[in-house]
Amino acid sequence: DVKVTQSSRYLVKRTGEKVFLECVQDMDHENMFWYRQDPGLGLRLIYFSYDVKMKEKGDIPEGYSVSREKKERFSLILESASTNQTSMYLCASTVAGGGNTGELFFGEGSRLTVL
Amino acid sequence: AQTVTQSQPEMSVQEAETVTLSCTYDTSESNYYLFWYKQPPSRQMILVIRQEAYKQQNATENRFSVNFQKAAKSFSLKISDSQLGDTAMYFCAFMRANAGNMLTFGGGTRLMVKP
Numbered sequence: 001d002v003k004v005t006q007s008s009r010y011l012v013k014r015t016g017e018k019v020f021l022e023c024v025q026d027m028d029h030e031n032m033f034w035y036r037q038d039p040g041l042g043l044r045l046i047y048f049s050y051d052v053k054m055k056e057k058g059d060i061p062e063g064y065s066v067s068r069e070k071k072e073r074f075s076l077i078l079e080s081a082s083t084n085q086t087s088m089y090l091c092a093s094t095v096a097g098g099g100n101t102g103e104l105f106f107g108e109g110s111r112l113t114v115l
Numbered sequence: 116a117q118t119v120t121q122s123q124p125e126m127s128v129q130e131a132e133t134v135t136l137s138c139t140y141d142t143s144e145s146n147y148y149l150f151w152y153k154q155p156p157s158r159q160m161i162l163v164i165r166q167e168a169y170k171q172q173n174a175t176e177n178r179f180s181v182n183f184q185k186a187a188k189s190f191s192l193k194i195s196d197s198q199l200g201d202t203a204m205y206f207c208a209f210m211r212a213n214a215g216n217m218l219t220f221g222g223g224t225r226l227m228v229k230p
Contacts, residue, residue: 004159031216040124042206042220050215090160094216102148102210102218106160 003027006091006107013114019078021110023091030096032074033104034058034066037088046089049074050096081114088112117142117209119221127227128197135182136192136224138207146212149183149190152220154204163205166190194226202228 007022025032031050035043045058047066055066063085067075074093078085088111092104118141128134140149147168154160166174166183173181178198182191194201207221 035220040222042119042121042222043218044220045217048217096215102150102165102208102216103162104152104160104216104218108157108159 004091004093004105004107006089006110008110009108011110011112013081013112015082015114017081017114019081019112019114021076021078021089021091021112023074023076023093023107024072025074025091025093025105026072027093027105028071029093029105030071031094032068033092033094034064034074034076035090035092036060037090037109043090046076078112081112083114086112086114117144117211117219119207119209119219121205121207121221121224123224124222125225125227127229128194130197130199130228130230132197133193133195134197134226136194136205136207136226138190138192138221140188140190140207140209140221142188142209142211144211148210148212149181150208150210150218151179151181151192152206152208153201154206154223155200156203160206164192197228199228199230202226 004025033048034046049055049068065077091107149166151163153163164176178195204223208218
């Protein structure tokens, strides 16, 4: 089974702190995604990566950056956390190219609270 | 740009009964895919069912089936013989063909199955 692991299930941070959210997948997937989940808004794409060191902005990239130094790991960085970044963050991965089925494999989520 | 709308924020159903979750979408694309994803409480989101727009036949997966009305841009999910384990958030999602697994999600419907 595909496993997508997010490093922290719950985090509480102060405004202005730098926050790292880590995601690791074990299925050699090319594509990785970071989503933000808010009530009533569903999932919104922050950033995605289709290869090592490659990244593309999603719908709501402001205030976030990402890093993909290894194929299995995709990190989301909040350079200076703000209260409006309090949310659930979901990481997902999937195969690329011919496996373009739309089936994303998700982690359990990281619930971030910024005080 | 595509939009996906789920008009029912919350629903409930008695165990063993049938429930239908609604989803509408807006797109100018002719070739696309539609999905229903399930997010159980505190667990990973998983794919429930997938529909290719070029297929007229509605997709089914065991107790889960869809009613795909392309002209109306409607994509509802029917859950038959509801079980307690069906309690979850359900997200409708849209993907353009050859879009690199880039999904657009609706706002979600919280389904509670009551004993």
